[in-house]
Amino acid sequence: MGTTPTPDAGQAGPAAALGAVDFEEVQQRPRFRELRRRHRSFVFPMAAAFLLWYFLYVLLADYAHEFMSTKVVGNINLGLILGLLQFVTTFAITMWYVSYANRKLDPIAAELRSELEAGAVPTETGGSK
Amino acid sequence: MNVLTVLPATATAAPTQAGEPWINMTIFGLFVAITLVIVLRASRNNKTAADYYAAGRSFTGSQNGTAIAGDYLSAASFLGIVGAIAINGYDGFLYSIGFLVAWLVALLLVAELLRNTGKFTMADVLSFRLKQRPVRIAAATTTLAVCFFYLLAQMAGAGGLVSLLLGINDKLGQSLVITVVGGLMILYVLVGGMKGTTWVQIIKACLLIAGAFVMTVWVLAMYGFNFSALLGDAAATAGTTDVLNPGLQYGASGTSKFDFISLALALVLGTAALPHVLMRFYTVPTAKEARKSVVWAIWLIGAFYLFTLVLGYGAGALIGADAIQAAPGGVNSAAPLLAFHLGGPLLLGLISAVAFATILAVVAGLTITAAASFAHDIYANVVRRGKVDPDGEVKVARRTVVVIGVLSILGGIGAQGQNVAFLVALAFAVAASANLPTIIYSLFWKRFSTRGAVWSMYGGLAAAIVLIVFSPVVSGSETSMIPGADFAFFPLKNPGIVSIPLAFFLGWLGTVLDKAGEDPAKQAEMEVRSLTGVGAEKAVDH
Numbered sequence: 001m002g003t004t005p006t007p008d009a010g011q012a013g014p015a016a017a018l019g020a021v022d023f024e025e026v027q028q029r030p031r032f033r034e035l036r037r038r039h040r041s042f043v044f045p046m047a048a049a050f051l052l053w054y055f056l057y058v059l060l061a062d063y064a065h066e067f068m069s070t071k072v073v074g075n076i077n078l079g080l081i082l083g084l085l086q087f088v089t090t091f092a093i094t095m096w097y098v099s100y101a102n103r104k105l106d107p108i109a110a111e112l113r114s115e116l117e118a119g120a121v122p123t124e125t126g127g128s129k
Numbered sequence: 130m131n132v133l134t135v136l137p138a139t140a141t142a143a144p145t146q147a148g149e150p151w152i153n154m155t156i157f158g159l160f161v162a163i164t165l166v167i168v169l170r171a172s173r174n175n176k177t178a179a180d181y182y183a184a185g186r187s188f189t190g191s192q193n194g195t196a197i198a199g200d201y202l203s204a205a206s207f208l209g210i211v212g213a214i215a216i217n218g219y220d221g222f223l224y225s226i227g228f229l230v231a232w233l234v235a236l237l238l239v240a241e242l243l244r245n246t247g248k249f250t251m252a253d254v255l256s257f258r259l260k261q262r263p264v265r266i267a268a269a270t271t272t273l274a275v276c277f278f279y280l281l282a283q284m285a286g287a288g289g290l291v292s293l294l295l296g297i298n299d300k301l302g303q304s305l306v307i308t309v310v311g312g313l314m315i316l317y318v319l320v321g322g323m324k325g326t327t328w329v330q331i332i333k334a335c336l337l338i339a340g341a342f343v344m345t346v347w348v349l350a351m352y353g354f355n356f357s358a359l360l361g362d363a364a365a366t367a368g369t370t371d372v373l374n375p376g377l378q379y380g381a382s383g384t385s386k387f388d389f390i391s392l393a394l395a396l397v398l399g400t401a402a403l404p405h406v407l408m409r410f411y412t413v414p415t416a417k418e419a420r421k422s423v424v425w426a427i428w429l430i431g432a433f434y435l436f437t438l439v440l441g442y443g444a445g446a447l448i449g450a451d452a453i454q455a456a457p458g459g460v461n462s463a464a465p466l467l468a469f470h471l472g473g474p475l476l477l478g479l480i481s482a483v484a485f486a487t488i489l490a491v492v493a494g495l496t497i498t499a500a501a502s503f504a505h506d507i508y509a510n511v512v513r514r515g516k517v518d519p520d521g522e523v524k525v526a527r528r529t530v531v532v533i534g535v536l537s538i539l540g541g542i543g544a545q546g547q548n549v550a551f552l553v554a555l556a557f558a559v560a561a562s563a564n565l566p567t568i569i570y571s572l573f574w575k576r577f578s579t580r581g582a583v584w585s586m587y588g589g590l591a592a593a594i595v596l597i598v599f600s601p602v603v604s605g606s607e608t609s610m611i612p613g614a615d616f617a618f619f620p621l622k623n624p625g626i627v628s629i630p631l632a633f634f635l636g637w638l639g640t641v642l643d644k645a646g647e648d649p650a651k652q653a654e655m656e657v658r659s660l661t662g663v664g665a666e667k668a669v670d671h
Contacts, residue, residue, distance in 0.1 A: 023654035023656075024650055024653040026653070026657045032657060032660070032661070036656070042237075046233075046237055047233070047234065050230065050233050051397065054226075054227075054230045054393075054397060058223070058227075058389070058393040059390070061219075061223055061375040062380075062386045062389050062390060063386065065374060065375055065376045068374060069373070069374035069375070074355075074357030074358075074360075075357045075358075075370075075373060076356065076357050077373060079373075079375050080219070080360075080373070083222055083223075083226055086229070087226070087229065087431055087434075087435065090229055090230055090427065090431060091427070091428070091431060093233055093237075094424055098420065106417065109660060109661045113661045113662055113663045116657075116661070116664075117663060117664075
């Protein structure tokens with residue numbers, strides 16, 4: 001057995017049938033390169049941004065006690081507001097990514113997928129029902 | 130008359146129990162009965178390995194997301210964070226932020242690509258284009274190590290909880306309860322497989338989040354929905370406004386501040402590398418559903434941590450740090466005590482049952498992950514070199530469940546009294562060091578090689594564990610596991626800040642020094658599959 005995950009017994013899905021596909025050729029196709037570019041150009045900067053923002057917050061909470069203890073409204077201080085803002089940014093990035101993926105990633109991925117699954121084995125298209 | 134004896138302000142005589150044990154036991158018994166019926170019904174279709182490990186890939190994104198929340202919001206999150214906020218104020222809140230933000234790593238970098246390239250375990254993804262045997266052995270080793278730390282934490286938590294909720298204070302009685310919890314967990318996993326485990330987690334997540342929501346609204350209503358007033362009362366009860374500001378727990382010294390950075394790093398990078406979380410992504414049919422799972426999980430987990438903020442300060446205001454620490458179960462008793470204060474024995478019983486269910490569900494999820502890793506990676510692919518039918522593999526997985534269950538019962542009895550939140554933080558540190566670098570590299574770095582993977586996994590695992598052994602957690606202070614000895618030369622309690630960068634570095638170094646390189650065709654196949662989802666195993670129809 002090679003390093004490819006084998007399909008389950010009695011379940012000849014497209015995984016088995018894709019053996020004929022030249023993945024190195026697919027990797028070079030402009031459509032695929034576009035998909036990879038779109039994916040990475042979103043997730044890498046976003047991951048870097050939220051990690052920086054999180055660690056900025058951690059460092060402030062850890063070393064800038066006076067600043068974080070500044071009262072803003074009633075008993076609510078800057079530390080609490082910045083902490084709650086971490087929640088807000090997490091929710092916002094989540095929604096942003098979902099909408100980006102739905103618009104920019106899923107259509108190309110689906111297009112490539114159906115191309116490959118149809119091209120690989122014309123007799124057995126979409127082997128997994 | 131054994132209704133709560135905690136509330137008297139003269140908390141000198143340590144109260145022995147809270148509420149009516151029989152109510153707690155009845156509600157917990159009901160939960161067990163209902164979930165067992167569901168598990169039995171769900172297990173009728175467990176035939177293949179995909180059924181047993183991945184629930185036939187038949188869950189929807191929202192179901193799986195709820196189950197992820199159920200898996201993730203362990204007793205340490207619920208009891209631990211509420212207690213930490215009640216006693217240490219703002220610093221307890223810091224924990225929950227790390228636990229939530231970490232999900233973005235899973236959402237952006239891991240979940241979908243992993244779903245598209247693997248089958249059951251983390252090792253499936255790594256061995257896609259790297260050399261099967263060394264990588265599988267390494268990945269199974271790290272998976273088992275992380276599961277072990279996490280299991281110990283949960284089982285140790287069970288013991289402490291029992292003393293508070295059932296009024297069982299002697300060691301023998303607590304051990305007996307740990308054995309019962311462990312036995313139930315074995316039964317769930319053995320019979321129900323991933324499908325049964327997932328349903329237990331879904332039910333538990335709904336109960337936990339609903340319970341926390343009701344208590345949150347209740348507490349806020351007592352202060353006219355004025356959060357500032359609640360904070361003011363918490364500061365008044367504590368006698369200092371320090372509970373509203375950072376620094377009470379981690380601000381003590383330069384070392385403790387540095388320790389907090391180390392903890393933050395481990396929390397944010399550990400979540401997306403926890404094996405039992407990774408395995409959950411295989412229970413859905415497509416990458417899109419995997420994405421949806423994480424989105425659901427983020428909303429549920431985020432909402433829950435917002436509730437714990439209110440509950441923690443509520444417990445601090447209404448019960449007070451001294452009374453909480455004097456109660457059996459110490460810090461962990463804040464949430465149950467608050468429930469009793471609000472709703473009497475009935476609400477306490479409900480919340481206690483939920484806490485028990487939490488431990489049960491999390492332990493079940495960990496056990497099935499460890500068993501899958503052993504049976505699928507070590508037995509089927511390394512020992513038998515893939516020449517095994519799925520039935521045989523599932524048989525081995527079931528036997529492994531029993532072995533791990535027995536080990537975790539013994540470990541739980543041995544680990545009684547250890548700090549639960551700590552053990553969990555250590556599990557995160559081990560996961561972030563041993564697993565995350567390799568996962569990220571193999572998904573995104575074309576050149577990444579087998580040697581890099583093996584060095585990173587073993588190096589990260591060894592560094593994390595060695596630093597823990599020589600840290601103040603194990604020796605050198607009165608709260609250590611071995612209070613008498615002192616061989617703690619590493620000053621930090623959490624090893625993440627050293628072991629995580631080291632594991633990233635080793636992965637890079639091993640790859641650069643590996644002249645052989647890997648098959649570019651395999652890399653191409655993995656990249657195309659991971660992004661397009663072509664050939665990914667779909668749901669099994671029943």
